[in-house]
Amino acid sequence: MDKPVILTIDDDPAVLQAIARDLRKQYGGRFRIMRADSGTSALDATQKLKLRGDTVALFLADQRMPNMSGVEFLEQASPIFPTAKRALLTAYADTDAAISAINDANLDYYLLKPWDPPEEKLYPVLDDLIADWKASFKPEFKGVKVISDRWSPDSHALRDFLSRNQIPYRWLDIESDPEAQQLISLSGEKVSQADHPCLPLVIQADGSKLTSPSVTELAQALGQTTEAAKPFYDLVIVGGGPAGLAAAVYGASEGLRTVMIEREAPGGQAGTSSRIENYLGFPVGLSGSDLARRAVTQAKRFGVEILTPQAGQSLRTENNYHFLTLSDGSEISSHALILALGVSWRRLNMPGIEQFTGAGVYYGAAQTEAAACTNEEVYVVGGANSAGQAAMYFSKFAKTVRILVRGESLTKSMSQYLIDQIDGTDNIEVLPFHSVVEAQGSEKLERILVKDSQTDEMKTFETNSLFIFIGATPSTDWLGDQVYRDQRGFICTGPDVDTSLGWPLERDRFLLETNVPGIFAVGDVRHNSIKRVASGVGEGSICVQFVHRHLANL
Known part of the structure; x- marks a missing residue:
């Protein structure tokens, strides 16, 4: 976790340097010491710290500064970090203002200049203040914040993407969470109660903001890989559910240059399951997100390239190469292609x-x-x-x-x-x-x-x-007429392929191979498959052996 901040403010450069030096000497190992030369710049720094999710433990402000006094600064900074301790540096002539500020600005303490030696006049006071702050300290969330109303479909899509991709985030409801309004104000956006044109607003861990982003824009801003690193792979896998992840792990572990393309999040429909209790080897069950996380970690360890959110747009085959056009218009090719597209929830067709x-x-x-x-x-x-x-x-x-x-x-x-x-x-x-x-x-x-x-x-x-x-239902319309499917859109493989379509090779069609040599289908998208996580993992695993046999015959 980042160190909490001690922010000191003084318009006198010599005094500011001296107090920062003494603070760093005593507290530099546990806190980040920041300094500002005016109340205005300190307030700006405070707002940026809040947007980044940093924590201020202590404000130490000089009282007599032009444009904004120390008390005025503390009055404006305190609502941003209400748990931070507030101390004032004053000359003897300003003690009346300091005493008044104890009531008016909830001042915790004031210290007289000069504070030498700090071991006697500075550190004991600040030690007590910091100990009090630490006793009730709850770390600020360091991660993505999504600000929206609960009923925004765009917000739901963003939160679902973050959740399913296991990206830590915090959702703030604009209608009920005071912090949401505060963060919007600090970010410079204007929101009325009746109209929220900037929402959903996403604030990233570094404090930068995205206004009404698409899922793809959010993914790119968070560093998700959406573009392929190479034009050609030994194995391309379309779909990142249990079957696709298993194929990716086995393919890459056996030396194939492998890329996996997932339109939403690794784990597929199984990844949304809150509890899977009949999967072998997990007697107390595990969530779909846990299974996806473990599989993604394993796949990446073997060098699998994972593109998400990304999807197949069209497919064509020339000679022994399969060319896949992605949803962003880019194209990759391979000798072998595994379709692990999974299925999408069937829609209810009724009013409302x-x-x-x-x-x-x-x-x-x-x-x-x-x-x-x-x-x-x-x-x-x-x-x-x-x-x-x-x-x-x-x-x-x-x-x-x-x-x-x-x-x-x-x-x-x-x-x-x-x-x-x-x-x-x-x-x-x-x-x-x-x-x-x-x-x-x-x-x-x-x-x-x-x-x-x-x-x-x-x-x-x-x-x-x-x-x-x-x-x-399967999402296979984009395959066109090239890959043979049943009436419901599920992909036929092995003996389920219509024999009238013919077969161009001397070898027999493999069990999980479609009507196109080198294109395979596994998991829920396959005709007559067993709709279970374990069977999907099994199909993805054994399909890699058929891929090796196909590549050996090229």
Whole structure:
């Protein structure tokens, strides 16, 4: 952690140098000693420290300065760092002003000039002040801050990206957090209560700001890799879920120059899971984000290049080379390509859903939005494991979690261990034969209209939070006609490929190979795959062996 700051202010250069020297001698090992030659410059430095997430432990200001006195400075600086101790350096003639400031500016102490010897007249006083400050000190958050209102879809997209990419951040609600207004004011932005044109506002760890950035702009500002370092790779993997990550680890560990492209965040849909409890080797379970973090660390250790957020735009094959155009217009090529595209949450098609997506209606996003749902009523749509895992996670925050299921129970699509956990959780309620038919509200979700299919009764539930987990669809339209897919868009491999398409090579098609030699598909995007994390990891791992065999025959 960065050292807390002691800021001293004096307009006399000789005095400023002397006090800074004595402070550095006694406290330089534990604190960063900063100095300013005027109240105005000190206030500017204080604002910048706040934006960067630094901490001021002590202000030590000279009283008699032109334009802004020491007391005036402390009155303006104290709201920025309210826990910082405040001390005044005064001449004997200014003691009345110093005594008055104890009441008016919450001054903690005043010291008379000269302070020699500091061991007797300076350090004992400051030691006490610093000890008092340290006793209640809570470190400032050093990282990305996102300032917005809760119902901003743009803010939700940024926070979801940060959360899923495991970038530490803090969200400040403009409507309820005084610090949010303070940071906006310090950053120079103007925000009225009715209009927030600068939001979401992102303040980075160094204090720089991004006004209403896109996810890509935020990723680039944070140093995420979005552009490939090379034009050609032995192996290109499109998709960073469990299957793609496994392929990346095994490919790179076996000497292949490997790049992995992920449109959102490594971990894919599994990365959004709050708890995976049936993955081999983790008897107490682990979160999807933990699994993704471990896999990314492992992949990078073997030299995998990871591009995110980035996506495939189009694909063409010439001779033995596969050319992939990315969403930014750049192009990379390879001898082998693994499509580990995963799937996206299936969308509900009914009145109000699109209008409130990101403003009370969410697909997945349990870990991003859960804390904001504290003591509220949350509704989860879906009856598979992802819905059950989300409900269990929300139950730690929400007052009540209701799971809406179209069927008669959860048993057809949810693992028994999750059903047992849900049954044993007091604030989770399962409503079978219930389906959402409309989302209602003004600027945010305020209520949902639900139909009971057994009685045809229409029910209205007041809520600000609806989370949807109703299965998934593949995002494979960009592949065009080159790669053969089934009617639902899942990629066919091995014996599932239509035999009428022919095969140009003497060798047989490999088990996970598509109709195009050297292009493979693994994980949830593959036709008739087992939709489980372990099976995705297995397919990604064994696919690399087929890649090696393909490369050996070139």
